[in-house]
Amino acid sequence: MICVKDLHKKFKTDSGVINVLNGITTNIKKGEKIAIIGPSGSGKSTFLRCLNRLEEPTSGEIIFDGKALNDSARSVNEIRRHIGMVFQHFNLFPHLTVRQNITLAPVTLKIKSQEEADDEAETLLERVGLLGKADVYPIKLSGGQKQRVAIVRALAMNPELMLFDEPTSALDPEMIGEVLAVMRDLAQGGMTMVVVTHEMSFAREVATRVLFMEGGKIVADEPPEDLFNCSQNSRVQEFLSKIL
Amino acid sequence: MWSLFYTPLSAKDVLSEIQERGFIRLATNAEFEPFEYIDGSEIAGIDIDIAREIAKRMGVGLEITDVKFDSLPAELVGGNCDFVLAGMNYSEEKDRNVDFSQPYFDAKQVVIVRKDNNSINSENDLHGKRIGVHLGTTGDLYCTEKFKDSEVLRLPNGTIAMLELLSGRADAVVIDNLPAKNLVAKNAGAVRILDESLFEEHYRAVVAEGSDLVYYLDSILSELKSDGTIDRITDKYASESPEFGSGFLNLIYRSLIYKDRYKSIFEGLYNTLRITCGAMVLGAIIGSIIAFIKLSKSKRLYMKVLDVLASIYLTVIRGTPLVVQLFVIYYLIFVSTSLSKVAVATIAFGINSGAYLGVVLQSGILSVDSGQYEAARSLGLSSKDAMIKVVFPQALKNIIATLCNEFINLIKETSVAGFIGIMDLSRAGDIIRTQTLDPFVPLLTVALIYLIIVAIVSCIVDIFERRLRRSDMR
Ligand SMILES: Nc1ncnc2c1ncn2[C@@H]1O[C@H](COP(=O)(O)OP(=O)(O)O)[C@@H](O)[C@H]1O
Ligand SMILES: [Mg+2]
Numbered sequence: 059m060i061c062v063k064d065l066h067k068k069f070k071t072d073s074g075v076i077n078v079l080n081g082i083t084t085n086i087k088k089g090e091k092i093a094i095i096g097p098s099g100s101g102k103s104t105f106l107r108c109l110n111r112l113e114e115p116t117s118g119e120i121i122f123d124g125k126a127l128n129d130s131a132r133s134v135n136e137i138r139r140h141i142g143m144v145f146q147h148f149n150l151f152p153h154l155t156v157r158q159n160i161t162l163a164p165v166t167l168k169i170k171s172q173e174e175a176d177d178e179a180e181t182l183l184e185r186v187g188l189l190g191k192a193d194v195y196p197i198k199l200s201g202g203q204k205q206r207v208a209i210v211r212a213l214a215m216n217p218e219l220m221l222f223d224e225p226t227s228a229l230d231p232e233m234i235g236e237v238l239a240v241m242r243d244l245a246q247g248g249m250t251m252v253v254v255t256h257e258m259s260f261a262r263e264v265a266t267r268v269l270f271m272e273g274g275k276i277v278a279d280e281p282p283e284d285l286f287n288c289s290q291n292s293r294v295q296e297f298l299s300k301i302l
Numbered sequence: 303m304w305s306l307f308y309t310p311l312s313a314k315d316v317l318s319e320i321q322e323r324g325f326i327r328l329a330t331n332a333e334f335e336p337f338e339y340i341d342g343s344e345i346a347g348i349d350i351d352i353a354r355e356i357a358k359r360m361g362v363g364l365e366i367t368d369v370k371f372d373s374l375p376a377e378l379v380g381g382n383c384d385f386v387l388a389g390m391n392y393s394e395e396k397d398r399n400v401d402f403s404q405p406y407f408d409a410k411q412v413v414i415v416r417k418d419n420n421s422i423n424s425e426n427d428l429h430g431k432r433i434g435v436h437l438g439t440t441g442d443l444y445c446t447e448k449f450k451d452s453e454v455l456r457l458p459n460g461t462i463a464m465l466e467l468l469s470g471r472a473d474a475v476v477i478d479n480l481p482a483k484n485l486v487a488k489n490a491g492a493v494r495i496l497d498e499s500l501f502e503e504h505y506r507a508v509v510a511e512g513s514d515l516v517y518y519l520d521s522i523l524s525e526l527k528s529d530g531t532i533d534r535i536t537d538k539y540a541s542e543s544p545e546f547g548s549g550f551l552n553l554i555y556r557s558l559i560y561k562d563r564y565k566s567i568f569e570g571l572y573n574t575l576r577i578t579c580g581a582m583v584l585g586a587i588i589g590s591i592i593a594f595i596k597l598s599k600s601k602r603l604y605m606k607v608l609d610v611l612a613s614i615y616l617t618v619i620r621g622t623p624l625v626v627q628l629f630v631i632y633y634l635i636f637v638s639t640s641l642s643k644v645a646v647a648t649i650a651f652g653i654n655s656g657a658y659l660g661v662v663l664q665s666g667i668l669s670v671d672s673g674q675y676e677a678a679r680s681l682g683l684s685s686k687d688a689m690i691k692v693v694f695p696q697a698l699k700n701i702i703a704t705l706c707n708e709f710i711n712l713i714k715e716t717s718v719a720g721f722i723g724i725m726d727l728s729r730a731g732d733i734i735r736t737q738t739l740d741p742f743v744p745l746l747t748v749a750l751i752y753l754i755i756v757a758i759v760s761c762i763v764d765i766f767e768r769r770l771r772r773s774d775m776r
Contacts (some may be wrong), residue, residue, distance in 0.1 A: 110680055112676055112679065135683070138679065138680055138682040139681075139682035141680075142680075143680040145673060149673040149674060151674065151692055151696075152696065153696050153699065153770070153773045154773070162681070162683075162691060163681035163682060163683055166683060166691060167683070195774075195775075197774060197775070211681070212681070215682060
C-alpha cells in the first residue's frame, strides 16, 4: 500500500540543520498493523507526518497505491483523504460541535451530503459509545472521549490507512483503556494502521510488526513476539529494559 | 511680479476646459461669515454670490467645494478646482504657487475687545496681550509677525476666536471688518470694535499658477464693481440677523431647528457612517492580504518582495498621522480623479485601518494552535478551507473585541475628513457652532450621536461575541 524508499528529513533551525530522518525504507501492506516505538526525539512523529505530507521530505520517495507523492497541492489533498490521522493532543475543532467536527471534511469536500454525513457520524459515534455527545462542544468532553471523537472524525473520511501519533500519551491513566479498545476494534475490522505508541502491551497484542526507531533510522523491524521476547538488538534490549 | 514673466509661456487653457465641462469649480472655506458660511445646509455668502454672478456671465454652471482655509492653495495646485474666492489677500509666499486677480473687495482688519476692557484702545495696546485670530488669515500673519511679545491664539475660525474673547481667554480678536460686524451684532452689548483699524487689505480671486482664467476673472470682476453688483451683494449680507430669546430651549431651537440646521447633522452622520463602514470593509480586505503575506512561509522570491512591501506599508501607515495620509492621498495620489471626496476619504481611511486590522488579524491567526490547521489539512481540506472553516472562526473569537475597538476608533477618527471639506458629524457640529456662537448644544448633540452609535455597535458585537463563545461554556 505504501512504499517508503530512503526517506530523509532535515530541519533548518536557527542553531543549524538537524537531521531527523536518516534514510528510512519500509513497506506497509494492506491490513498490517504497525507499531512504532523508540526513544523520544528519534523521529517517530516526523516519519508519521511525512507519510501524509504534513512534513515535506527532504529526499526520498513515498509511493502510495502505486502513485508517487509529489508536491502539488491537489495530489497532497487527494492522498490525505485516504489517510486518517489521530494526534496526541486530539486537535478537535473547539468552535464546532462533535457532530460538526466529524462531518466538516466529508461535507466540505463534497464526498457526502450533510444528511449522509450526519447519519454516518451517528453510526460511528454509536460504535465508540458517544452517540449522546453528538451535539456538545469538545470542551465538555473528557480526554478519552475527545480522542474517541478524533478517531471517529478521521474514520468519517473512510480512510484506507490510519496514522496514530501517541494517541494515549496525553490521557489520564483511567482513560487510556477506552481509547485502546476503540483502536483494537478498528484493528479487528481490518484497518491498516501505523501507531506510534509507548503502550507496549497494546503493541504486543495488536501489532503485526513493530518498528524500533532511533536516531532517525529503523533499527529493528520484527514481529512483536520476537522483538519483545528475544530481540538480538542491544539498542532494543536497552530501550525495553528502561520502560518495562 | 514673478508670475507675469512666464505666464504667457505656460498659460494653461483653463478657460476652454471650463466651457467644455459646462461648469466652473469654486473652492472656498465656509467658516468666514458673511463672505462664506453654511446657511442651514447650503453654503452662502458674499463670495458665493459673486461666484454665481461670474458663472452666470461666463454662461456656465457653478460647483462649490468647501475645504479648510489652509488647504485652498493645495486645491488649486492639485487641479481640484478652477478658482478660489475666500476673502484671500495677496501674499508673496502664496504667489509662488498660485496667481491673484485684481482686488474685488477692500477690507480692513479691525480689533474687537470686550466692552469692560478699557486697557486696549489702539494697535499699540495689543503688545503683551492674548490676541485671537483666524488661522491662516492675514490677521494671523500680521499679528504673528508684528506682536512677537504677545500670545497669538491661532484658532480655526472667527467664531471660536470670539468665544475665546467672551470667555476671557483672549483679550482681543483681530479679524476682517465685515465678519467683525456680524460677530459683534450677535454679541451686542458684550463687545466693541476699536475705531482704529490695523491695516487695509484687498480680497482677490485666486487661480492656479499660469492659468489664463485670471485675465478673464479680472475683466468680469471690474465689470461687477463698476455696475454696482458687488455693492448690492455686500449690502444684502450686512443686514441684521434675527433676534432670539434666551434660555435653553431657545438655544436648542437656534442650534438645531432654525434654518433646518439639524439637516447638516444628518448629512454629517450619513457621511460618517458611510466612510466608516466603507473603510472598515476595505480595511478588512487589505488587512487580510497583509496577514496572508506576513504569515506565508513561502520561500518564493515574489512572496519575499511582498513581505518587505507589507512591512513598509505597516511602518509608514502606523508611523504617520492620519491627517497626513489623508492629505497625501487626496492631494497627491487622487488629484485628477472623478471620484467623490467621500470615496477618496473612504479609500484613505480604508488604507489606514488596513494596517491596524492586518496586525490584529495576524496576531489572531497566530493565537490559534497550529495543530488546528494540521488536523484540518490531515482530513484532506485545502489550505483555504482549513483557514476559512477552522482557523479563522477561532481567530475571530480572539480578536473580536479588538476589532470592535478599531471600528469605534474609526468612527471617531473620520472627523479628520473635515480637513478635505467633507461634512462629517464633527464638522456639522463645528459649523453650527460658528453660526450660533453657542458651543454646547451642537457639541453635546454630536457627542450624543457618537455615543449612541458606539453603544449600538458594542451591543451588536456583544451578541456576536456571545455566540462565538458558546463553545467555551462547560
Ligand atoms: N518543525 C520542526 N523544526 C525543527 N525541529 C523539529 C521540528 N519537528 C521536529 N523537530 C526535531 O526533530 C527531532 C525528532 O522529533 P520527533 O519526530 O517529534 O521525535 P519523536 O516523535 O520520536 O519524539 C526532535 O529533535 C525535534 O526537536
Ligand atoms: Mg512524537
